[in-house]
Amino acid sequence: MTTIRMVGFDADDTLWRSEDYFAAAQSTFESIVGAYVGDDARTTERLYAIEKANLAVFGYGVKGMALSMVEAAIEITESRISSSDLQRIVQMAKEMLRHPVDLLPGVREAVEQVAADYPVVLVTKGDLFHQEAKVRDSGLSHLFRRIEIVSEKDVPTYRRLLEEFAIPPEGFVMVGNSLRSDIAPVLELGGWGVHVPYHLTWEHERQADIPADAARRLRSLTHADELPGALRAIAAG
Incomplete structure (x- = not known):
């Protein structure tokens, strides 16, 4: 049996939609910049x-x-992008924040x-003001x-948090959509991960x-409503 002492949740794209807005913004960015350089400028690759x-x-x-989009737009267009199009990028970001x-x-x-059934914590990364507002x-x-x-x-961040929570890694389960950020570091420490893509x-x-x-120590689910059952299965060993 496994004694689950705490369950952690990621926020963006685990609890609420987020990447949809980033993807739409990137599409708009590529459209703006594409008017200056065409479709063969590796815009997506260079922005990333x-x-x-x-x-x-x-x-x-x-x-x-x-900020990265503004920098990329100037670089990709060799400073030919207009101030009005740069303003469109800034306005797009403001709309995303709202x-x-x-x-x-x-x-x-x-x-x-x-x-x-368990103490739960939220562990998320991003802009402090925006994340606080979304929570x-x-x-x-x-x-x-x-x-x-x-x-x-x-790993260092999760290690610090588990020490502050006074929770051994094997008693911690992290739930999230990102294998890289939510799951892999916790598994490396000896904890459990529930991946909800x-x-x-x-x-x-x-x-x-x-x-x-x-x-x-990794479980993969399709829908959030499977989570309580997955935790019961982990606890039952």
Whole structure:
């Protein structure tokens, strides 16, 4: 048997929609820049390279994306992009920051059921103000014993959190859509992961190495309503 001491939840694309808005913004960006350079300028590839390089400076989230888009637009068009088109990119980011929180199907009921059986925490990364607003507007904040908005979700971050929670890794289960950020670091520490894939995943979050000896502590689900049963199966060993 496994004694589950705490269950952690990711936020974006695990509890509510997020990547849909980023994907739409990227499509609009490519349309704006494409008017200057055509379709063969490797716009998607070059934007991602700039976003990835800027993560250590801007972090994750809409604001970092917008700054990277402005930089990429200037670079790709060789400074030919107009100020009005740069303003369109900035305005697009503002609209993303105002998007309503749209919970995924079955999420509210699943989190409520899990919170009735275990202490639950929210562990998410991104812009502090935006993430705080989304958590507040989700209507779920009262269910979480603690809400952690971190700059990165990696082994050192999860190790620090588990030490602060006074929870051994083997008693912690992390639920999320990203193998790279939500699952792999927790498995490496000796915890459990429940992967609930989303239909869209940012390229940066797609790759993750799961060692064979850790795979036994990974569960994959299709829908949020399967989560309570998955946790019961983990606890039963």
